[in-house]
Amino acid sequence: MQQFFLRQGGLRRNLLFVREKGGYHPKNAEQLAEAYCMGALALPEEIAFEDHYIACARCAEIVENTALYVGAMQVAARRLREFVRGVERVETAVD
Numbered sequence: 001m002q003q004f005f006l007r008q009g010g011l012r013r014n015l016l017f018v019r020e021k022g023g024y025h026p027k028n029a030e031q032l033a034e035a036y037c038m039g040a041l042a043l044p045e046e047i048a049f050e051d052h053y054i055a056c057a058r059c060a061e062i063v064e065n066t067a068l069y070v071g072a073m074q075v076a077a078r079r080l081r082e083f084v085r086g087v088e089r090v091e092t093a094v095d
Contacts, residue, residue: 026052029059033066
C-alpha cells in the first residue's frame with residue numbers, strides 16, 4: 001500500500017492518502033468526512049479535503065451520505081433536548 005501526505009503550495013497537509021481501486025483516497029475518508037461535515041477539521045485539512053472530494057466521485061458520495069447522517073443526528077438530538085425540556089417543565093409544574 002503506497003502512502004503519501006498531500007502537499008499544497010509547499011505546505012504539508014496532514015491528510016494521509018493511500019492508493020486504492022480507482023485512485024488515491026484519504027486513508028480515513030469516512031472519519032474525515034464526518035469531521036468535515038461537523039466543522040471539526042482544522043482549516044488546512046478542511047481545504048485539502050475539499051480540494052480532493054470535489055474531484056473524487058467516491059469521496060464526494062461519502063461526504064454527501066455523511067452530511068445527511070450528521071444532519072439527521074442533529075435533528076434527532078434537538079428533538080430529544082426539546083422533549084427532555086418538556087418533561088422537566090411538566091415535572092416542575094407537578095411539584
